[in-house]
Amino acid sequence: MPDVLPDADWRGRKDLDRLCEVLGAQEGEARFVGGAVRDGLLGLPVKDVDIATLHRPENVVERIKAAGFKAVPTGIAHGTVTAVLNGWPVEITTLRRDVSTDGRRATVAFGTDWVEDAARRDFTMNALFADPQTGTLFDYFDGRADLAARRVRFIGDPLARIAEDHLRILRYFRFTARFGALDRSSPDYAACVQSATSLMALSRERIADELLRLLGLPDPCEVIAAMVEDDVLKPVLPEVNDLGVAVLATLIRAEHQQGIAPDALRRLAALLPLDSGLAEQIGARLRLSNKARQRLRKAITLVDATSPEALTYRIGPESAVDQLLLGRAFSPMLAPKIATWPVPKFPLSGGDLIAMGLVAGPEVAKTLQALEQSWVEAGFPPEGQARAMAAQMIKGWLK
Structure with a gap:
C-alpha cells in the first residue's frame, strides 16, 4: 500500500486545487477523507470527493462563496456543506465528535482534533486522510494495512460502533462485498450477527437504500449467502432463504454471460419466492416507489406468453429482461435482444x-x-x- 496518495485524474479536476486553497489546505486546515482516499489508494475511479476541515460550517460557506463557487448547506447542522465546482459537488465537513447516539442518529459537536474525527468513523479504511497538496497520508487506525489485507474492520469495539448506528451492520456487509474478503470468524462479523435484530429499529428507507446498494455490486452472492445462513437478513427480510440465494447466483451468472449490467431490484426479485402478493408486501415494507414495487411484482409473477416478444409487449422490455435472466421465461440468451427490441404499437382503435x-x-x-x-x-x-x-x-x- 503506498505511503502517499497516488496522483490520479480526479485530483486534477478543475478548481479543486482552488477550493482546497481557500479552505486552508496549505496550512493543514483541510484534508481529503474517506472514499476518495480509499479508492485512490486502490487505484479505483473516484466519483465523490469529500474534504474534512477545521473550519466551522458557517465559515466554510463564506470561504466557498468568496472564491466564487456555489455553496449548498446540505447538512449544515451536522457540519456538512457542498461546494459546486463546474457542476460537480464536493462535500466539506467540519471535524466532529459524537455527543450522543441512539442507533439511528447522532448529536455532534464540532472540533479541531483530526484523530477524534477519525475515531467516530465506521471502518478503518474510511478513516484515512490525505493532504491535498502533497498526498501525505494520515492513518490513525491502520486503515492502509486493513485495505491491503482486504479486511473490513470497525474502529474500536465493533458492538459499540454498531450500537451508535445500526445501519453499520449492512454497511459492513456491503464494504465486505466490495472491498474485503469474507471472514466469518472475525469479531467484526460476529458483532454484526449478534446485533442483527437492531436493524428493526432503522427506517425502512435506510435499510432499502443500503440493501440495494449491496445487491448492485458486481457479485455480492457470497456475502448475501452468509447473511441468510446466519440470520442477519431475517429481521427485515425473513422471506429470503437458501433457494433465493441459489436463484441469485444463477442470475448473476446470466447477467455476466449476456453482458447485462447488474441491477439491484432484479437481484432483490431473485431472492424472493414466486408470489406477487408477497412482492407488494415487501415493496411496501421497504418503502419502495410505486414504480419499483410494480417492477418487483412483475419479476416474480409468471406470465403465459407465446414468445419473448409477446412477453415484452405485455410487461415491457425491462420486466421481460428480468424474467428472462431470472430463468422464468424462455432463455436468458434472448435478454440482450429483448432489451433493445422496439415494442410495436397496436395500430387499431x-x-x-x-x-x-x-x-x-x-x-x-x-x-x-x-x-x-x-x-x-x-x-x-x-x-x-x-x-x-x-x-x-x-x-x-x-x-
Whole structure:
C-alpha cells in the first residue's frame, strides 16, 4: 500500500486545487477523507470527493462563496456543506465528535482534533486522510494495512460502533462485498450477527437504500449467502432463504454471460419466492416507489406468453429482461435482444372498428381486446394486415 496518495485524474479536476486553497489546505486546515482516499489508494475511479476541515460550517460557506463557487448547506447542522465546482459537488465537513447516539442518529459537536474525527468513523479504511497538496497520508487506525489485507474492520469495539448506528451492520456487509474478503470468524462479523435484530429499529428507507446498494455490486452472492445462513437478513427480510440465494447466483451468472449490467431490484426479485402478493408486501415494507414495487411484482409473477416478444409487449422490455435472466421465461440468451427490441404499437382503435361497421358499445372493447391478442400471436403484423384481421373478425360478429 503506498505511503502517499497516488496522483490520479480526479485530483486534477478543475478548481479543486482552488477550493482546497481557500479552505486552508496549505496550512493543514483541510484534508481529503474517506472514499476518495480509499479508492485512490486502490487505484479505483473516484466519483465523490469529500474534504474534512477545521473550519466551522458557517465559515466554510463564506470561504466557498468568496472564491466564487456555489455553496449548498446540505447538512449544515451536522457540519456538512457542498461546494459546486463546474457542476460537480464536493462535500466539506467540519471535524466532529459524537455527543450522543441512539442507533439511528447522532448529536455532534464540532472540533479541531483530526484523530477524534477519525475515531467516530465506521471502518478503518474510511478513516484515512490525505493532504491535498502533497498526498501525505494520515492513518490513525491502520486503515492502509486493513485495505491491503482486504479486511473490513470497525474502529474500536465493533458492538459499540454498531450500537451508535445500526445501519453499520449492512454497511459492513456491503464494504465486505466490495472491498474485503469474507471472514466469518472475525469479531467484526460476529458483532454484526449478534446485533442483527437492531436493524428493526432503522427506517425502512435506510435499510432499502443500503440493501440495494449491496445487491448492485458486481457479485455480492457470497456475502448475501452468509447473511441468510446466519440470520442477519431475517429481521427485515425473513422471506429470503437458501433457494433465493441459489436463484441469485444463477442470475448473476446470466447477467455476466449476456453482458447485462447488474441491477439491484432484479437481484432483490431473485431472492424472493414466486408470489406477487408477497412482492407488494415487501415493496411496501421497504418503502419502495410505486414504480419499483410494480417492477418487483412483475419479476416474480409468471406470465403465459407465446414468445419473448409477446412477453415484452405485455410487461415491457425491462420486466421481460428480468424474467428472462431470472430463468422464468424462455432463455436468458434472448435478454440482450429483448432489451433493445422496439415494442410495436397496436395500430387499431375502437373508432377504427366502428368505422368498419361494428356498433358502438361493449362489443367494441371486447373485439378490440381479442383482435389485439390475435395480432400479438401473429407476430405483430403491419397495419394493413391488422385491418384485414379486424375486418374478418367483425364480419364474423355481424353474421
